[in-house]
Amino acid sequence: MSNSFLDLKSGLGITFILVNVNRERKGYSVMDKTVLIVSSSPRKNGNSETLAEAFANGAREAGHSVETVRLREKQMGFCRGCLACLKLGRCVIQDDAVEIAAKMHDADVLVFATPVYYYSVCGQLKTMLDRANPLFGSDYAFTEAYLLATAAENGRSTFDGAKKAMQGWVDCFSRCTLAGTVFAGGVNGVGEIAGHPALEQARRMGMGI
Secondary structure, eight states: OEEEEEOOTTTTSOOEEEEEOEEEETTEEEEOOEEEEEEOOSSTTOHHHHHHHHHHHHHHHTTOEEEEEEGGGSOOOOOOSOOTHHHHSSOSSOSHHHHHHHHHHHOSEEEEEEEEETTEEOHHHHHHHHHTGGGTTSOOOOOEEEEEEEOSOOOGGGGHHHHHHHHHHHTTSTTOEEEEEEEEOSOOSTTTTTTOHHHHHHHHHHHTO
16 A cells, blocks of 8 residues: 655645555556546435446446545635736635635546536536636546536437537646547436446446556
């Protein structure tokens, strides 16, 4: 077992202790990862949140450490565009987005779950991505990002705008790639995703990170 101390020199505020455990699986060594899931569904037990839970279950089965942040439970203001964060290393707005950005900074894997609204990510997720601007230029840990999305419409093009929005954010972080996406179309009301093949796809994707 090895301990690694991560000094947040960018000013995000706290020094975290991360513990990585090496486990032997089928003859090869696998290092457990810290996975942060940002669920942006405004509805409790919404379809995208259920998709996120499936991913989380798969990642836990594989031995990874998983934390889910539900944005509907948080207080977040809009980015003011002041760019003070680029000097201070943190946002000047003192709300829950500051802590979430710090968690994003230290995670190995970021997972974003969103309902598709007007052919893009929902406003809650876009607000958090904007508020994560202090991460730009910092010594962030994440190297993989995943996008999970649901929509009432079933056409594959329904997902294109949300994927493009997520790819645009990921492209700003040179050490990170958009490693995978899952889209569940044809689900609208709460619970309609039950039995959808995307749930198993998300679980397997979580296992494979």
